[in-house]
Amino acid sequence: MAASTAAVAVALIPLAYLGVRTAEAGGDRIVAELWTERVGLLALRSLGLAGVVTIACVLLGVGTAFLVTRTDLPARRLFAVLAALPLAVPTYIAAFAWVSAAPRLEGFWPAALVLTLCSYPYVLLPVAAALRGADPAQEEVSRSLGRGGWRTFTAVTLRQIRPATAAGALLVALYVLSDFGAVSILRAETFTRAIFVALELGFDRTGALVLSSVLVALTVLLLAGETATRRRGAQYARLSGARRPVPRLSLGPARWPAIAALLAVAVLALGVPAVSLGRRLVAGTSRPGALPEVLTAAGNSLTVSLAGAALTMLLALPLGLLAARAPGPLTTALDRLAYLGYALPGVVVGLSLIFFGINVAYPLYQTRWLLALAYATLFLPLAVGAVASAAAQSPARLEEVARSLGRGPWTVLRTVTLPLILPGIGAGAALVFLTGMKELPATLLLRPTGTDTLATELWTSTAVGAYAAAAPYAVLLVVVSALPTWWLVARSGLLDREERP
């Protein structure tokens, strides 16, 4: 318990520090910074972008999920994989690919398009899993009570997938609010970009702090709103019983437009970036001196992410074990607090850790450890989830049996608990490691001077229009991101072979 509290405390350093510094700036100064036309415009544009992208993602995600799980669409498995693959493309790489293909592309709507194409799998995956897992008996009962196909879909099916859709939509909204790379490359003026510009170019720390606080407030509002609207009982418990394959809807001639729509999305989300990157890659790798630079950056990415993953897992172990073994109000509160760090934009975390490093922990400033701390704050929930589900692999009952057979606590830990939970913990560590590799904003702000990672090299090259030089980094990053994506997709059950009835 003590270890868990400490872990949450470490994860919340940035947020606490942000509050302290903002308060220090003084009330008048804050009001002066806050009540400007620019802040209002920024807020409108950030929220508008989040709203547009979330709605588009829900439509695209639910529609695609239904087509691949519930209809007789040809080549469903192929389309399922194609639809999930955009997760492997970090938004700033997609933005880079589009800009390098059409350099005039910039502003709100291009940003909305790129963000939608990258984020709709966040809705697709949970909804597809819910559609596959839903009990067909409920739909059958509805039909047997005289409801037609369409009314059954709206009254039963849509309600079954409501929690999954809401969870996916929340992820998308948080993701868009905290996105930095794509909006910056596409020059859509939002909070994250304004914070970065204020800090890096204007050295306006108070301005950056106030903007960050507004962004955090928006994030918290979004989280609170989601919790408030999630009614009791919205999380349906699946009753026990043998799972049956869900009957599929026959599309008939409607399958051609369906295929065309899925193909169009795939071309936009995957084809454009692939072609664009491919063309630039040839030019980028033939440039003299490219290879050593890329290797150095890859090495830096590797060490920084490894340190981050190690620290994150160290903090996540007590939290995850506690969440799995001792559920209770305190555990839930600790769990929620850890998630707050996840919703924090990387720019804000980076910013607050800069101040923390300069003023409180100067020995850490300009070292990889401060960056590792940022990763721990950002990715702790990811790791806690992995540890908690791994711990569930070794129920307390098994340990009791082992003890009743005369084995002491340490022997039980070594022979029963660890062998059962280590694979899950390893997967969690790998996930954090790979996610750290592609993190951009916090890395950009916190990396020690002269240390460039894959993500920051890509950023620097793009900023000066050196698209060819940026291409090798982009390709490497896509490869790195593809692995956790594969893990997520495999876990969602989208790739499971269909049980024959």
Add this chain to the structure above:
Amino acid sequence: MSEVVVSGVIKRYGRVSALAGVDLTVPSGQLTAVLGPSGCGKTTLLRCLAGFERLDAGEIRIDGALVAGGGRHLPAHRRNIAVVPQEGALFPHLSVADNVGYGLDRAARRSDRVEEVLTLVGLAGLGDRMPHQLSGGQQQRVAVARALAPRPAVVLLDEPFSALDAGLRAGLRHDVRDALRADGATGVLVTHDQGEALSVADQVVVLREGRVVQAAAPASVYREPVNLWVAEFVGDAVLLPAVVEQGVARTALGEVPLAGAVPDGPVTALVRPEQVRLTTGTGGVAATVLRHDFHGHDALVGLGLPDGTRITARILDGDAAVALGSQVTVRVEGAARAFPTDPAPGRPSPAPVRLAG
């Protein structure tokens, strides 16, 4: 081979008393069934015996040695008590042989003890399988073998058969009893299934609301229950309002002799359905057949007496067939037991008819 003595054990969860002063003795080398409805504290008692829970008061001794109570709490792994949980809880990452050998030291693991206990539970030769390759019944057998292997002082079985289907259950519980007996093990079986407790145990301990109500041999618990609640819990019961005069009960079924000396006055008489016989001749009370629940080997017949009392009779298949609505004559064979008419605590006034299954 060990005797377990539990005295005055109290265990509370917050303000709820799960065990409110339990006293019981588990004789060495025998199987004791702890029987009670859900929520009576039987699983808590088992967890206290195993050492997974600390006592709030009272003590537990194994062969005279104090293992819990008086500030002492011997941890589970030093008690030499093995458990067989409800769902088996085999270690999923170990083979059957490794599961069974888990509680053995290195030398014993190399001896043929593993194969010996696997043979006892009828799974000889399956040591190389993994748990997920076994059926539910086989997994339970492995769990029993695993508990027996280190020759523990006591084996605790926590409703180990309840997740299995009926046909499998009957066979498995007798195999398990035989295995325990062959190994000379002392066993405690926790169950809510009266048939299971009565058929396999040497001693039945009836637990209710955290207290032991009766501890006796299965036949005694069935034939001589200490109160009406136990009478109805362990089997079907016909309860008749009666007046005692000189050791004989006057009931709606006529005069019935009583077991034991009972003072004159109003009582509730207990008769088991199998004591109610249907006859065609005279010398009984007329009754109308109201229900007929066929069970194959026997049938329960619901009867209405002229004064409105309803009773139940158990007839064997092959006895004369009865049709709904037909008139029959009934009489009681053997003695009834008398209980004070005041309703037992927590129970409404005795209903004349119980068709409890």
